[in-house]
Amino acid sequence: MAEPTTRDTILAAIRQGKPDLLPLPATIGFPPNISAENLVESFMTMVKTNGGQAIRVASLAEARAFLAEDYDLTLPVLSHVEGLDISNFTPAEELRLLDTLHLFVLEGKVGVAENAAVWVDEAAIGIRALPFITLNLSIVLSEKNLVGNMHEAYRLIDTSTGFGTFIAGPSKTADIEQSLVIGAHGSKTLTVFLLP
Amino acid sequence: MNVGLFIPCYVDQFYPNVGIATLRLLESLDVKVIFPMEQTCCGQPMANSGFQRLSAGCDKNFIQNFADCDVVVGPSGSCVLHLKEHLHSSEQPEEAARLRGNVYELCEFLTDVLKVDALPKARFPHRVGLHTSCHGQRGLGLSSMSELVAPKFSKPEHLLRLVDGLDLVPLTHPDECCGFGGTFCVFEEALSSKMGKDRVNDHLRHGAEVITGGDMSCLMQLEGVLRRQKSSVRVMHIAEILTSGN
Amino acid sequence: MNTASPKHAKNAEAFLRDEENTDWHNETLWFVRSKRDRAAQSLPEWEELREQASQIKAHALSKLDDYLIQLEENARKNGIIVHWAANADEHNQIVLDIMRKHKATKIVKSKSMLTEECHLNPFLIKQGIEVIDTDLGERIIQLRNEPPSHIVMPAIHLKKKHIGDLFHLHLGTDAGADDPQYLTEAARIHLRQKFLLADLAITGVNFAIAETGGFVVCTNEGNADLGAHLAKVHIACMGIEKVIPKAEHLGVFLRLLARSATGQAVTTYSSHFRKPAPGQEMHLVLVDNGRTRQLASPDFRNSLKCIRCGACMNTCPVYRRSGGHSYHTAVAGPIGSILAPNIDMKEYADLPFASTLCGSCTNVCPVKIDIHQQLYKWRQVLGEAGVVEPAKKVGMSGMDVLFSRPWLYRFAGRAGRWLMQTFPTLANKASLNPWAIHRDMPKPPEQSFRDWYAQQNKKTNG
Numbered sequence: 001m002a003e004p005t006t007r008d009t010i011l012a013a014i015r016q017g018k019p020d021l022l023p024l025p026a027t028i029g030f031p032p033n034i035s036a037e038n039l040v041e042s043f044m045t046m047v048k049t050n051g052g053q054a055i056r057v058a059s060l061a062e063a064r065a066f067l068a069e070d071y072d073l074t075l076p077v078l079s080h081v082e083g084l085d086i087s088n089f090t091p092a093e094e095l096r097l098l099d100t101l102h103l104f105v106l107e108g109k110v111g112v113a114e115n116a117a118v119w120v121d122e123a124a125i126g127i128r129a130l131p132f133i134t135l136n137l138s139i140v141l142s143e144k145n146l147v148g149n150m151h152e153a154y155r156l157i158d159t160s161t162g163f164g165t166f167i168a169g170p171s172k173t174a175d176i177e178q179s180l181v182i183g184a185h186g187s188k189t190l191t192v193f194l195l196p
Numbered sequence: 197m198n199v200g201l202f203i204p205c206y207v208d209q210f211y212p213n214v215g216i217a218t219l220r221l222l223e224s225l226d227v228k229v230i231f232p233m234e235q236t237c238c239g240q241p242m243a244n245s246g247f248q249r250l251s252a253g254c255d256k257n258f259i260q261n262f263a264d265c266d267v268v269v270g271p272s273g274s275c276v277l278h279l280k281e282h283l284h285s286s287e288q289p290e291e292a293a294r295l296r297g298n299v300y301e302l303c304e305f306l307t308d309v310l311k312v313d314a315l316p317k318a319r320f321p322h323r324v325g326l327h328t329s330c331h332g333q334r335g336l337g338l339s340s341m342s343e344l345v346a347p348k349f350s351k352p353e354h355l356l357r358l359v360d361g362l363d364l365v366p367l368t369h370p371d372e373c374c375g376f377g378g379t380f381c382v383f384e385e386a387l388s389s390k391m392g393k394d395r396v397n398d399h400l401r402h403g404a405e406v407i408t409g410g411d412m413s414c415l416m417q418l419e420g421v422l423r424r425q426k427s428s429v430r431v432m433h434i435a436e437i438l439t440s441g442n
Numbered sequence: 443m444n445t446a447s448p449k450h451a452k453n454a455e456a457f458l459r460d461e462e463n464t465d466w467h468n469e470t471l472w473f474v475r476s477k478r479d480r481a482a483q484s485l486p487e488w489e490e491l492r493e494q495a496s497q498i499k500a501h502a503l504s505k506l507d508d509y510l511i512q513l514e515e516n517a518r519k520n521g522i523i524v525h526w527a528a529n530a531d532e533h534n535q536i537v538l539d540i541m542r543k544h545k546a547t548k549i550v551k552s553k554s555m556l557t558e559e560c561h562l563n564p565f566l567i568k569q570g571i572e573v574i575d576t577d578l579g580e581r582i583i584q585l586r587n588e589p590p591s592h593i594v595m596p597a598i599h600l601k602k603k604h605i606g607d608l609f610h611l612h613l614g615t616d617a618g619a620d621d622p623q624y625l626t627e628a629a630r631i632h633l634r635q636k637f638l639l640a641d642l643a644i645t646g647v648n649f650a651i652a653e654t655g656g657f658v659v660c661t662n663e664g665n666a667d668l669g670a671h672l673a674k675v676h677i678a679c680m681g682i683e684k685v686i687p688k689a690e691h692l693g694v695f696l697r698l699l700a701r702s703a704t705g706q707a708v709t710t711y712s713s714h715f716r717k718p719a720p721g722q723e724m725h726l727v728l729v730d731n732g733r734t735r736q737l738a739s740p741d742f743r744n745s746l747k748c749i750r751c752g753a754c755m756n757t758c759p760v761y762r763r764s765g766g767h768s769y770h771t772a773v774a775g776p777i778g779s780i781l782a783p784n785i786d787m788k789e790y791a792d793l794p795f796a797s798t799l800c801g802s803c804t805n806v807c808p809v810k811i812d813i814h815q816q817l818y819k820w821r822q823v824l825g826e827a828g829v830v831e832p833a834k835k836v837g838m839s840g841m842d843v844l845f846s847r848p849w850l851y852r853f854a855g856r857a858g859r860w861l862m863q864t865f866p867t868l869a870n871k872a873s874l875n876p877w878a879i880h881r882d883m884p885k886p887p888e889q890s891f892r893d894w895y896a897q898q899n900k901k902t903n904g
Binding site: 234257 | 886
């Protein structure tokens, strides 16, 4: 007889030692503490708390104007947002060459008012490294896609894609004496545009 | 109701006045109290050191002593918690279970059973810091806890607020451990002392003249630090304050 | 008989010799605890949320075999290569074999307490592989050749001055410069090069989801993502207890994790990995290393619910004043003290005693692990197994002899008080009584309560 594999040994040990079946909670999650009319305001406050900036715009053209003001758009810029044509950068095969990217703009699917996390999925991201390797990041999000809390977000997002992530602010660290520093390894800034 | 007075071993030996105050306080509230003379210790020192299995004799003695009592009341949250959680007897399991369910810390007996809402004679015109003992608070639920999202309350504070002239001082860390911790105070001497010192400083910074609480073990720890510092600040068990003016 | 030496007490004493530093450490950690309190108080449903999290974990552990099989099946369908490791050695060998297959010599790692537990770094370095920790705190302690002192804030024991000196030495920053912003920027530049050149990335796993066959990694710095997305090969290492049934359960855990850990509403990045990117290879290593043993113990299996937030450390009055290294184990603090004895009972016999059992850890735990109750239970197990100090044991049997014999107790009490009254300096002599090194003994009274009571009764009954 073949020797049992590690897998079999572990599973057998679990079966031997696990407790009798315990039930899942009757309900998962809670209704949001933020009312529908306060979603935008709460979301914007939390973006700020997270170290980013949130701007309400009427159109993509307005968003573009803000970007032009904040960033030098002659530096390498890549936009994956349809109708926001500011790209001047074509990603090469070689991932390390993405390191020069100055600004990356993509579309968020769902925004969560209680923590300002924005879900971005693989279709919007494209090359997975982009939102992390870019120096500056901007997310365009429709106000219609704001929800109150994470439980609601998980009801809306599609977790069956290859990759997706909640982004809540620019990268940060407090590993040196608990002093908050914005701009650790990921993007140093985050601007979220809220469209009607 | 037959109330058995449980005086923990170290209170018996080192702080008899706390036992006397507890007895007088209960009697002043018309409670008939008996003190079983052969009682010794709850067994906690052994159990907390990993030798709960060696405390059978101790448990047996406790059960024998309090067999005639409807309820047991003791002026120590820590010892009471130990009894509630760990009093066992292989010979008399039902009696042990009955006692586990009927042992009260003094403050909770006053607020929950006697429902004391006035102490007309009590007068203590001093600035007092309340040390909240961990076993009383987190173990017995004598007061709300800073870690939890829950309504605020405190049974000892409710009682202290009934004392005329008493000025309860606020603390920066109202429910930080004093560092006594049973045998921890000896086996982790350096840490235990530092924790005691930090607790004392919180009270001193807020101008307490007296530090009180429901657990004499915590207060012994704080007193040890105060006396080493030659401080004029005293420790008093809450029973002593509630009977002051009597 | 095996005997444990009181390592934690000795380490704590050494830490406490610099009182100013101890106070700073205490206050820094308390600052994080206060941020956690504010975050918790902002959610009225906080306690129920903890309860849900605890129940989901309890359920997942009660069906752990099924969920691991489901996870494996779905992960494989997604194109992830799944491995099983019984212990640290097997885990390390699996990682090494993958590296050899890809001829990888440069790897970047994001924080993984599991790989700390398995001592992966020293193992790989011995094989001539460059291993770079990329979490800032982890990189700092790696340059110092130290283990982490905290699971969320690995370098929390260090002051910025130390880090400034360290970076001056290793990264060429200006001498004497200790501004956190400046130092973080230097680390960013240094590590960016490492990310760009790495052959392979290792990450931990915060949650694995049986239903989707994917896993979630949470960071604030973005280092896990940079590493995993830039390298050709991504190895994610997880303890088998990290699996949860469904993606919707993440809503519960992600609301608790960062709030408990740092007081943030959520980590900056909560990345959901499900399939390797085109041209990339993704591995998932499932590690037991004592977890099935812990699961088989009704008293201790709850500790497997841990989501590694570190809240129990930040609140612990002992941890705050003794530092993470005093626990001499990968996971320090209260949770470490109930996990470590399961791995090596003899080596870590001192840790369940490094606590006053104040219970604050249990109250902050987002998955409601009864940490202080488990510390108490470990003490009983260690007492039973005879791995506590012999002095303690003799003392304890003596105590029962004393307390089960009221006459002896009365005699000893009287004798003790007499002794203390007669020789007060003896009782306060530090070499005889550790209590008295920093504290005074209580003044012994003339008579005990029972003596007084007997006297009163005599008077009344006449």
